Amino acid sequence: MAGSAALDVSRNGLVVRGGSRFLATGTDCSDDDSFFIYDCSKAERKPQEDKGEEGQTLYKGSDNILASTFSRSGNYFALTDDNKRLILFCTKPWKCLSIRTVVRRCTSLIFTATDEKILVADKSGDVYSFSVLAPCQGGKLELGHLSMLLDVAMSPDDRYILTADRDEKIRVSLFAAPHNIESFCLGHTEFVSRIFVVPNHPDLLLSTSGDCTLRLWEYKVGKELQCFHLNKLRNPEATPFEKNFAVSRITYCCQENCIAILCDCIPVIYIFQLEGTKKQLIYKQQLTFNHRVWDIAFEEMQGLWILQECREVPVLLYHLENGQWQDPLAWMIALAVSIRPHLII
Template sequence: MAGFAGLALCGHELVVRGGSRLLATSTSSSDDDSLFIYDCSAAEKEAQEHKGEDGQPVDKGSDTILASTFSTSGSYFALTDDSKRLILFRTKPWQCLSVRTVVRRCTALTFTASEEKVLVADKSGDVYSFSVLEPHGSGKLELGHLSMLLDVAVSPDDRYVLTADRDEKIRVSWAAAPHNIESFCLGHTEFVSRIFVVPDHPELLLSSSGDRTLRLWQYRSGRELHCCHLSSLQEPTEPWSDKRFAASRITYWRQEDCVALLCDGLPVVFLFQLDVPRRQLVYQQQLTFQHRVWDAAFEEAQGLWVLQDCREAPLVLCRPVGGQWQSLPESAASKRVCAHLRENWAMLEGSAGTDGGFSSLYKATCDNMAPYLKKKEERLQQQLERKRHRRPPRGSNGQSKKMKAERAPRGCSS
């Protein structure tokens, strides 16, 4: 099974994940050449000592990392894997704090703003919370959907939990009483792949979807403020212009109110400006790469880091220069990080992107009219054929009458 390649940044801390392994280092040139590597397969023995939340033994998965994230301050990092484990780390210095089991395989996770809990969303539609302060404590069921959850987020004041599901819904629930629903954000026509609460504008939400749109919401009221259709931004000459793809990753640069959007398996990054006064997204530019883009993340001090499927240059740093975004020459720090990735390229080789298999989430189209019309046409043809065979030859009726008339006896004249 191919692993999922991903990139996460907080401050100068950079994490790249692939397969069952994560690699953590610093992007700062002043930092020493420290490197932290963790392999989820090494957590096997510890995880086997625990039972699942439902009391059943945990079935063994592939150890592939499915989702990961930093806490707001960057002090903690958490990941979930295919073996139904939630692994919590302290980052300063890097240390594994706990390995806990979850009920079902997870699709997304996030820390609360207070960093007291980790919220984990799973494939069955449930969200569980796990304590950070008590790193070995069991999970608590917070809320549930009837559909698979694809992302979870919290408002900056921890008042609301936002969840996105396969059935095109974004739900806004009260964190203190999750059975109370504040609103629904409805408008997407395919699964909602990612949601992101804008840090400096906590009333605003960004969402991406399999319907190839990026949308801006006032989430407490459920009001859609703006919708960008990516298909209208593509050049018809591009080889992927007629391909079905999902908008699969949102990352935000607070310094410039800039939004970067990745798409399922494409070698491009779409860049937008968030115009807060007008409550809209302004398209800026499309960055095109020679290789498939796996993931991207902003570093506040430097710009946009792009993780791509290229061993020679796995990480590329981009910044606006003269109003246009472009890739920068390698710095000492980027050379060092790229060297680490080349040495550990086996963990990324054959990776899928952060889409996590979105292609299987599209609605199945069922056209039952075409077979019906075809069978109806066949029946009509058969009826016409039967009628044609029953009909007597042309002129046969006239000839019979004439022969009968000739055989009839003639009357006698007096």
């Protein structure tokens, strides 16, 4: 497994992707027939190459997958690739529903809670919405920033759309009228890498940044409630902003009110507990690995899935025991062995 890879998990589905391909399976991996493999390089309707003023080719997409996600129900899965395509799948059974063109290469995407739309954020700072119910319909421009968007999120009731950009800003807009800006969450001193609205505490937002902080917000009023310097957690003797690193994933378990943070370039996962009534984060645990960790994702009934750069055991599953997330169950080694022959990334 060369390069990098990523992981998406729903209540009964698991996707591992890398390069132009992904593998989907049920979380129990009971038999080989449950595997679905898709290769974007074999997809149809490739958009035209970018052209300069004199018609010369500027860039040709590589077919690599840039972003992907499940819908909240798990019934749909969507991805965008380097060839400016948005590809939509249904998952019961797995089937490609449509291949649509996006205007710019995308950085993030998310489904609305109702599964009716996909929101796609791109490098030019725009967010487009695409219909799920009309899978061949073109996109609609919803809003724009002056700088590249790095992440997009929705409130659980689909009332607010939240966008994070390279210029340190988090914008909160009304989804029904995105030109109406409800608030800004300002405080990060570098690009905002990830944002996440807490599903069971829908007035709270988590954000991370190149300034190496995790922040908790009341996003509707733009109020910062708490700030953790992640580099201080790793090295208590370090000063804030020393040896900064960005966060590549925030994942949350509603059942345990647990947050897991994955950082770029270091094989460490930070675990926090959210005290919802007090609106407070509590640092609980640090998980350290011998291999590079590519991605993580919570699944409510299973635990914390971990995708690592290890050919022998690429997929791990941690579970909660006595208040601590423990080493993977023994049977997960057998699961990883069953997945490995199908990992074509």
